[in-house]
Amino acid sequence: MLINDNLEQVAIATYGLTKIFERNIAVNEVDLQIKQGEVYGLIGPNGAGKTTLIRMLATAEEPTKGEIYLNGDRLLRDNSNPHLKQYLGYLPDDFPLYDDLNVIDYLDYFARLYKLSKPLRKQRLQEVLEIVNLDNKRNSPIATLSRGMKQRLSLARTIIHNPIILLLDEPVSGLDPIARLEFRQAIKLLQEAGMTILISSHVLSDLAELCTSIGIMELGCLVESSSLQNLYQRFSKQQIFISTLAQQDKLEQELNNASLVKYWEKRGEGQYLTHFTGNLEDVAQLLQQLIKVGIPIHNFHCEKEDLETIFLNLGHKQTS
Structure with missing residues (x-):
């Protein structure tokens, strides 16, 4: 299989990535490359394979066949390369929150799971609260937060270990326009910090504002993948x-x-x-x-x- 000579400049690369569930092909021979620092939007109808693709990239799903590379190193689902998984921050569309905890205790719990040292943990907690604009809610019970605040808290949890690749599956689903705006502002801060972000969404106006490149999936296939500028030039x-x-x-x-x-x-x-x-x-x-x-x-x-x-x-x- 031919590997891109500039793979070290590519944050995410897949080759022939395929997932089959009981004879149903959810993801079909996907070749994808996302450059470092890009915000890549993944769009397509329900059932197109977006979530399955993201889950394989996050090692939450085992590919039927194909290869995944992160920053030039092959990603495996076993324990042979745990350092690669430290690169990843994954926010699924249904991640539960612990309503009986307050905001700071919730984030501190995940920081401890990632084994951040106490000084680093304190610094990182403050940083992520500022990124998602929840510093004024640090001592609030999660149960009292609005839906938009809870989603931003989920984002803070996802980036607590300072990953360099962020995978977001329908993060603004069900949010009102103001909550979507606040979430976009947080994503822009992460983009400016140089993080590579893959985000799937049905809210295409948000993706048009955020993304540098777009991939379109249909029936498990990646039917289009290009920069947003190139997409507009060819099809708009x-x-x-x-x-x-x-x-x-x-x-x-x-x-x-x-x-x-x-x-x-x-x-x-x-x-x-x-x-x-x-x-x-x-x-x-x-x-x-x-x-x-x-x-x-x-x-x-x-x-x-x-x-x-x-x-x-x-x-x-x-x-x-």
């Missing part, structure tokens, strides 16, 4: 939103005659969405032409299709 169509005060028939005629307008649709009275294949100069020329023929334009702006639209379009292509 340019849209122009146009609103006019009058002369809708003339506007529609101009859109029909514009060779770079792939198609358009009416979104309301005097409101149109066009899919445009030209560059910025072409956009400016289209606006100039509409004004030249006397159409009273009062709104004209461009934007690219978002990550959710790209995902839905790619999913349709895979199933059609």
